[in-house]
Amino acid sequence: MWWLKQLHTWHWVSAAISLVGMLLFAITGITLNHASTISAEPKVTQGSATLPAPLLAQLKTTPAEGAPLPDAVADDVEARVALAAHGKPGEWSEEEVYVALPGPGRDAWVSIDRATGAITSEHTDRGWISYFNDLHKGRNSGDAWFWFIDVFALACVVFTITGLFLLQLHARHRPSTWPLVGLGLVIPLVIAILFIH
Helix, strand or coil, X not given: CHHHHHHHHHHHHHHHHHHHHHHHHHHHHHHHHCCCCCCCCCEEEEEEEECCHHHHHHHCCCCCCCCCCCHHHHHHHHHHHCCCCCCCCEEECCCEEEEECCECCEEEEEEEECCCCEEEEEEEECCHHHHHHHHHHCXXXXXXXXXXXXXXXXXXXXXXXXXXXXXXXXXXXXXXXXHHHHHHHHHHHHHXXXXXX
């Protein structure tokens, strides 16, 4: 009885923690599986501006490879083209500084000409479905989402293992338990062997 109580507790706690995540990942699994049939028109926004001379002077010296834009320059870029480049690694060449700004469901970049201060930018928004699909894949989602996926996956592992033990404890009263569990293994295995080439 003590084990049964512990299993039930761990099972419902892990279920509660992973419930919303499982729903999100299940729905986005469907949208990813049907990505070719779900039409989405990317919205592309381009911007241009000129960096003021005092700030342009901060770009005259080439810093270490991958260095971000100076804070004052990043502030000005954000004010002029509405793209936040703070702390993002820059690609510095003699002609320009290029900063890639990818994110879930979107891509963006900003480039500053180091001689003239000309700022050019582009932002591509692929919509909400693409946003959630990228969260599913962990694409360009940042460190916090990276760790969320690991914690969520661990909660799902606890949920399934405690569920398996609960099935074992209740199986004698439910004769269809193990045939159904077996189907859950056999069906994907047969599909993988016979139909995936």
